[in-house]
Amino acid sequence: MAERCAIRCETREELVSLLYEAAELEHGLCCSYLFAAFSLRTGADAGLPEDQRESVARWRGLLAGVAREEMLHLALVSNLLTALGAAPHMGRPPFPQQSRYYPAGITIALRRFDEATLTRFVHLERPEGVGIEDDVDEDPALAPSAPGAGAPPGAVRAGDGDGEPVPGDGGLTTVGELYQAIEDGFEHLVDLRGEVAVFIGAPGAQSAADDLGFEDLVPVTDLSSARQALRLLVEQGEGVRGNWEDAHYGTFLRMREELREAQRADPAFDPAWPVVADPVAKARPDVEHGVVVDDELTVAVMDLFNSAYVLMTNLLERYLAHTDESPEALRALAGAAVAVMTSVVSPLGSLVATLPVGGEHAGATAGPSFEIHRAVALATHRRAAWLTFLERLGELADAAARIADRGAPQAVRGVADALREIRADLQRHG
Structure with missing residues (x-):
């Protein structure tokens, strides 16, 4: 991992705060990679020749694979939090997420697949010691002063003086350095208090590998397994000591x-739909940036997507912080979360990237906005949590059917069927 950073955690609270930051980063990166994947042109009306369709399909698969590993990283961070006696953090x-809160220069936004977006991804996943490319320096979306959301409530480290800084803060420039600071924090607390007390x-x-x-x-x-988890987080993202070829970077x-080569061969080649940056289904006081979608049917599909995405997050959080669920029930929770992702979130995300924004954005399409309107809260009682999941799955199935009746594409009808199947399966284990 990287050389020792300028942060030292003296308390459990400070280490938990850094892990919250890591959870938000992994969550945000997962959404940004999925957004780019959903923006890629697929289907019979994509208008691409066969060789370009093959490239687009490969890129979509690679992005989906990286997003899946970010979900693994979020689960690993959750295990680290659980080991400290803290709850998983899914909020x-x-x-766009403000770079002044995260390590310097890191702004996470929702952008369509193109060269500039890939350059941002390269920058976000760059290993420690790798210089910043000229294209990044010229990209206002990656400037440390770029507009966007500030620190969330409860953060120890925050922008504009909002919150108490971790002692010694100021040395983080990459995600890898954040994880180095977390590893240092575990080691320092163990030195101070002993492994059993930490x-x-x-x-x-702890979350099980088989379930997800x-x-x-x-x-x-213990400290050894914490180091193992942190090492995996860095190796899959940026690589370690030059072994970055198979990492996200x-x-x-x-x-x-590959995109540059394809566009040199065909300068008109655009692999993505004309998706706007940072789409928003509804104007809200906590969102100052982004494009508000005007088309009513598109907004309805976006709302359905966001509700399914939040439900998936709730299911994952319940799985990661369960109480008295049996092993069979835990597998059912994990299976429901995965099913919502693959059978509901994914098809809706691809669909909304083809739907019109409306209003003054003629010719532009929307995209999944991954909006969380309120904090994702953990239902502490098993019975209430499961009844809520079943109720919400039924409500979303009915909502999808109503949207389909309004003339939405056939994929929405398939989502309604999928939600009912997921509900029936979860109910059998409840």
Whole structure:
């Protein structure tokens, strides 16, 4: 990992705060990669020749794979939090996320797939010691003063003096350095208090690899397993000590060069729909930036997407911070979350990227906005949580059917059917 950073955590609270920051970063990165994947032209009306369709399909698969690993990273961070006796953190600020809160120069936004977006991804995943490219310096979206959401409530580190800074803050420039600071924090607290006093979380509360299909999901119960989890987080993202070819950083570098080659061969080639940046389904006081969508049917599909996305997040949070669920019930929760992602969120995300923005944005399409209107809260009682999940799945299925009746594309009808199937399966285990 990177050289020792300028942050030292003297308390459990400070280390938990850094892990909250890491959770928000992984969550935000996952959404931004999925947004770029959903923006790619697919389907019979994509208007691309076969060789370009093949490239687009490969890029979409690579982006989906990277997003899946970000979901693994979020689960790993949750295990680290659980090991400290803290709850998983699934909240995050709205998009675009302000770089003044995260390590310097990191602004996470929702952008369509193009060369500039891939350059942003390269920048976000760059290893420690790798210089910043000229294209990044010229990109206002990555400037440390770029507009966007500030620190969320409860953060120890925040912008504009809002909150108490971690002692020694100021040395973070990459995501890898954030994880180095977290590893240093674990080591320092163990030196101060001993391993037993630091790792107070119940081992049985750790997430299992089999349930979510993440074979690399490491249970964290001591300093050795915490180091193992943190090492995986960095290796999959930026690579370590030059071995970055198969990491996210190397994947984005190759993808960008492939796009450049394809556009040199055909300058008119545009692999993505004309998706606007940072779409918003409804104007809200906490969102000052982005494009507000005007088309009523598009807004209805976006709202359905956002509701399904929040439900998936609720299901994951319940799985990650369960109470008295049986192993079978935990598998059902994890399965429901994955099913909502693959059978509801994914098709709706692809669909809304083809739907019109409306208003003054003629010819532009919307895109999934990943809006969380309120903090994602954990239902502490099992019965209430499960009844809420079943109720929400039924409500969303009915909402999808109504939207389909209004003339939405057939994919929305399929989403309604999928939601009913997920509800029936979860109910069998409830």
